[in-house]
Amino acid sequence: MKKTILTVAMAAMLSTTAMADDFDNTAIKMTAETDAYSISIKAPKTGATEFAIGGEVASLDATATWKRNGDVDNYAIKAGKSTSIGTSPMYAGASAEFTFGDSFTAKTRTLDLSPYVGVSHVMGKLTPFAEIGYAWQSTQNDFVDLDRNSSYIEFGTGYAVSESVTAKLAVTEARDIEFANPSDLQAELGLTFKF
Numbered sequence: 001m002k003k004t005i006l007t008v009a010m011a012a013m014l015s016t017t018a019m020a021d022d023f024d025n026t027a028i029k030m031t032a033e034t035d036a037y038s039i040s041i042k043a044p045k046t047g048a049t050e051f052a053i054g055g056e057v058a059s060l061d062a063t064a065t066w067k068r069n070g071d072v073d074n075y076a077i078k079a080g081k082s083t084s085i086g087t088s089p090m091y092a093g094a095s096a097e098f099t100f101g102d103s104f105t106a107k108t109r110t111l112d113l114s115p116y117v118g119v120s121h122v123m124g125k126l127t128p129f130a131e132i133g134y135a136w137q138s139t140q141n142d143f144v145d146l147d148r149n150s151s152y153i154e155f156g157t158g159y160a161v162s163e164s165v166t167a168k169l170a171v172t173e174a175r176d177i178e179f180a181n182p183s184d185l186q187a188e189l190g191l192t193f194k195f
Contacts, residue, residue: 029190042188048072067101074101080114089121100140109140112149127158132179148177166192 027044037055044050048069055062057079065076080095093116100109118131130153137149156170167189174184 025184025186027186027188029188031190031192033192033194044188048074072102074099074103076100088119090117090119092117107139107141110137111140111143111146112137113146118154125160127160128155129157130155134177151175151177151179153179164194166194168192 025045027042029040029042031038031040037053040050040052040054042050042052046069048067050065050067052063052065054064060079060081062077062079065078067074067076076097076099078095078097080093082091082093084091095114097112097114098109099112104110112135114133114135116131116133118129120127120129132151132153134151135149136146138144138146152172152174154170154172156168158166158168160166168191170188170190172186172188173182174186175182
């Protein structure tokens, strides 16, 4: 219990405005997870609170997300899969996400395809990782017209607070389609409670 309280206190400290000023966006994410599904809430600096439910559907990791920003409601349905590369600490995966809601018209709803590769290694209670990813995007007006959209670099670490609580700090930097011109820098602290 003591470790859980310390972890929550660390999350509160990370969400202060002093910390937020160093990044374009910061977020705190809390997740409750069972063997069958997960439920999470995410509160970013932008103010658009996100609620999500996830689980395995036809061997894919699927998530449905509701993003609420004032009177604006947007939704995303995402499915993907990640796999280890042999016996190395590397992994690779891809996801597809369909986004719709108040910020979109019937023709501008988007489909994003995002492959990624990364490396992750368990070192005691820490699990540092680094990942790069790419994105192609199309609109509902023409789903097969996928254009290169963006890329990102992400790094951070997970920390096993206890057998049932894990903390994860991730810093993500958005890039253009050439993996150049760094722009938005985001930090996210996640807490996962396993039941």
